[in-house]
Amino acid sequence: MINSISDLYGRQLSELDVPQKLLASSAVHQRKAVVVGRSITCSRCGSTLERRQAALPNGHYYCYVCIQMKRMDTRSQLVFADEPNQFSKPEHALSWKGQLTPMQAECAKQIVRIFKNHQRHLLWAVTGAGKTEMLFEGLNWAISQGYRIGIASPRIDVVIELFPRIQAAFKTTSMVLLHGKSDQPYRYSQLTICTTHQLLRFYHAFDVLIIDEVDVFPFSGNPMLHFGVQNAIKPTGAMLYLTATPDEQLLMQIKRGKLSVSYLPIRYHSHLLPEPTIIKVRKLEQLIAKEMLSKPILKTIRSLVRQKQRFLLFVPHIKDLAAVSAAIGHDNLQARYDTVYSADPTRLEKVSAMRHNQLDFLITTTILERGVTFPGIDVLVLKADNEIFSAAALVQIAGRVGRNSSRPFGKVLFYCERKSATIRTCQRQINQMNQRAKKL
Amino acid sequence: MKNCLLCQASIREQIGLDDLFSLRAAKPTIICQACASAFSRLSATPVCQLCGRKLTAAMTDPCYDCQRWEKQAAFSFSNRGLYDYNAAMKTYMSRYKFLGDYRLRWVFMTEMKVAVTRTKRLVVPIPVTEATMAIRGFNQVVGLIDNCRFVNALTPVAATKESNQSAKSRADRLLLDQPFKLVSGMEATVKDAKIVIVDDVYTTGTTIRHAARLLYQAGATSVTGITLAR
Incomplete structure (x- = not known):
């Protein structure tokens, strides 16, 4: 709940969420949330709205694009106050003592x-x-x-x-x-x-x-x-x-x-980016649909688990998660693993479990392709030639490996039916960066 | 290429051979297969003959709640629910009603129309209060039957609800007094009519039975109900 004007500094909120006494303040400004002119536009999200979709039966229009953040319509006002930068100005706020290369x-x-x-x-x-x-x-x-x-x-x-x-x-x-x-x-x-x-x-x-x-x-x-x-x-x-x-x-x-x-072009520990190994497997799509995996893949998973080498196992679609998990289950593998996807209600808990070494591996969609670090892991990508995996996604996935200076290398295994154009692009990009890095 | 109204995933419209030969206009696809399959139709399962709820093996027909209603009610009433009020339907309702995404009425409009017109009865939607109307900007029930012929015969007695329905216990709800009255001038329309009341959700049945009682008192010969969810 909004109590003080500082909650409005640099913000824009619905007037319904702001108490009357604040609305009366001269520092608080308002503007229309949904504006009808030659076209209908939402001032909060900038969308141009289709009349037929935006129309309410009472003659008003609402924004259906940013509705998840509370509905704005032609009756709503966006309330805001100018940003006054009311912060202290410490000379040295940084307490980090690390060294940059x-x-x-x-x-x-x-x-x-x-x-x-x-x-x-x-x-x-x-x-x-x-x-x-x-x-x-x-x-x-x-x-x-x-x-x-x-x-x-x-x-x-x-x-x-x-x-x-x-x-x-x-x-x-x-x-x-x-x-x-x-x-x-x-x-x-x-x-x-x-x-x-x-x-x-x-x-x-x-x-x-x-x-x-x-x-x-x-x-x-x-x-x-x-x-x-x-x-x-x-x-x-x-x-x-x-x-x-x-x-x-x-x-x-x-x-x-x-x-x-x-x-x-080079990592902080000055080691090159790990390059993916392309492994061609036949009928992977059909096998996964039948909750099966080809022998070499299961063998690799087994050996990784035996070596206590943690890894992420990427699949293109949410529906593959259960199938791959079941396939590994049928193989009687003694390991702690789980599946995760974007709308998973326990997503944050599972990622945190992986981060805290409570899981041996995590089967995931592309949501974990980037921005996360699990030190010292390997990655396996199933159906790497699937259209879901863009070249950028594959580069990012490969980039999960060898991030730690204590293990600046690791396995990046792309399992696919054929070497697609995106896989080739990914290899080329990683290779180019490594070439650049070698010149430094 | 269109996007699913519920999850934004792109939908490939599939036109089959029978669509080509049927000469009927192809049904427009509004939501994707995955979203559609999360809703559960009640037509395929055994349901209570009086309230339309899905019956499990342990339940009798009519269900326990309906037997209690039968004891106290002085009129006959039965309801048909189109869909089970499962998690997907609850999410749908909260987005449609509480977030106020009026476009979502399109998801079930066609099915509601078929169900409602098939009864060949006078269609009366459950009204919303002025306060709800002011905030939401629409009546969610009217939205669902927007493409049907209907009569606004009912109106709320009080301008505001004293508290949100869903925040009340069953006992609280049963104690509520008649929340509706007849819209003036509707007496002749309702008298001797066969009526179907339409609501979005049948939860305890109190709301729709209050409406039914009022319509019987006004001289309707038969009153039934259709709700999107049960």
Whole structure:
């Protein structure tokens, strides 16, 4: 519940959620949530609405695009208050004592420059380059300026993993973690770590906004979330995109000079990216449908479990999870394992169990392709030639391996019927980055 | 290519040979196979003859609740539910009614129309209060039968509900007094009519039976019910 005006700073909420006494304040502004002109548009999510779909029988129109965050219609008002940056400005908020590699340090300096100059920039760094640590210097500077900072990602697992790491590095800075499954209440904080959906509740709030894993679903190709980002950042704000696998749209912006870019082709521990091994298997699709797996796959799984080598087992579809799990079960394997997918009600618990060594392996859809680190794991991909696995997804999946300096290598096994174009693209991209890294 | 109204997944519209030869307009696909299969039709299972609920092996027909109703009621009433009120249906209802996504009425509109018109009765929807109407902007029952001929014969007595129905226990609900009254000028329409009352969910049956009692008192010769979920 909204109690004080600070809950409205840089935010946009429905007037129904704001008490009367605050609505009367001169610092609180309102604007129409759904505007009917030549077309019908939603001011919260920026969608242009189809008249037939948006119409209510009482003559009003509602936004069916961002309705999950409470319905806005032509009677609703969005309430907001200007961001006053009421934060302390500590000179040294950073309590992290780690060391950056010279390459990382250079990127970190560049990030500070970007924040200072209010630029738009893409940091294109390989998986396991240590992106989070490279942000610290820039964040430290922004905090010392009293800036309001947002770090957002399309993936809930990414923000959940990010939050404790940022918190450990900036112990005295106020920060809040926001996502759809969180029960942590909103607090006016200098640092907001959230899913990109949550940005729809902000309005001209952030001086610095960082979007991690920018090329991924649901952010990539979702106009609503892109609009949310533009709305959440101050018009003068600095924007930093992070990814290991930029999509066409980002590359196009770089080409047109609308976005600057810097590369980091090598991991923090200076080892090369593990390259995938392609293993051709016949009739995998049909076998999985019959809750079976081919012998070599089961043999590999057995031997990994015997060696206590933990791993992720990727499958393209949710329906494959049960079938593959059953196939492994029929094999009488003595191991602790589970399945997980995006809408899984116990998803967070299962990922946490894997993180805390309570599972030997996890069978997963592409939701765990990126942004998560389970130290020292291997990965297996079943039906790697399936259309669900884009080249970026395969690069990211391979990037789960060898992230830790104590085991900077590991197995990346792609099981497929044939070597598809996306598998070849993935191999080429990893190879190119490794070639670049060797030259350093 | 269209997207499923419930889960946004893209739907490939499948046109079979019989569609090509039938000369009927192809039925537009609104939700995907996966979402559709999460709902459970009551036409395929044994149901209570009076309230339409799914019967398990341990239950009698009519069910225990209906036997109790039969003892106290002075009129005959039976209800037909189209779907089991399972988890998928509960999620649907909360999105349609409580989030207020009026488009979701399209998911069941065709089936509701078939069920309602087949009765050949005068169709009377359960009304919502003015307060609900002000917030929601629509009557969820009317939305479901938008494409049918119906009569708004009932109106709520009180402008606001004193508390949310679903927050009450069964005993509380049974004690509620008549929540409806006849819309003035409807007396002649209702008198000697055969009526089907339409509601979204039949939970305890109190709401729809209150409506039935009122309509019988107004001179209806026969009153039955159809609800989307039971």
